[in-house]
Amino acid sequence: MSQVVGVSQAVQPRKRNLRPLYIAVGLVVIAILTYFASMMIRMNTLPPNLDYSTTRTSEQGLFRGTWVSQLEPLEINKIHTWTIHVETSDGQPLDAAQFTVDGGMPQHGHGLPTQPQVTQNLGNGDYRVEGMKFQMTGWWVVNFHIAADGKSDTLQFNLLLK
Ligand SMILES: [Cu+2]
Structure with missing residues (x-):
């Protein structure tokens, strides 16, 4: 199989290596999830030792x-x-x-x-x-x-x- 493809490889542009793109997208997704998770924690976690005295x-x-x-x-x-x-x-x-x-x-x-x-x-x-x-x-x-x-x-x- 690979020998047959070998002919067209010279004509067609090489297939792009998408791995860096996947890694970049993955990092962005992780960053977004981390941001929202920390926002949820910040919005729902009370500071310790709050004084509720009237x-x-x-x-x-x-x-x-x-x-x-x-x-x-x-x-x-x-x-x-x-x-x-x-x-x-x-x-x-x-x-x-x-x-x-x-x-x-x-x-x-x-x-x-x-x-x-x-x-x-x-x-x-x-x-x-x-x-x-x-x-x-x-x-x-x-x-x-x-x-x-x-x-x-x-x-x-x-x-x-x-
Ligand atoms: Cu509110």
Whole structure:
């Protein structure tokens, strides 16, 4: 057989060696699979030692705050109200604090689906927060950017929605 083919070999272009191409395609596929696998792991693996306390100290240590949800237990896809209590680091209630609320899911790169607002000062350092909502299960952060007595600091809470 090979002797017969031998004649045409001189005329036709040599058959290309496709092996490098297969190797290159294989490497690209492996790279893509690795990328998606690591993305899935990153999106689903919680950082260890997350503090889920409902009472936390603000980032610079100026304030302490505690949240309580009127929806208990927390559920996804329900707009609900929180009460947040804020005080100074030495336990004096903040009676004239200003708040901005934001948050999101750090692993997913998205924020809250709503824009919660502090709508009422209930006195004694308590404030009503309306418009809370979480639309997915998983790890959420909620940030209260607080200004009081000419100082500002951020309280961050971690939540695990199930
Ligand atoms: Cu998400």
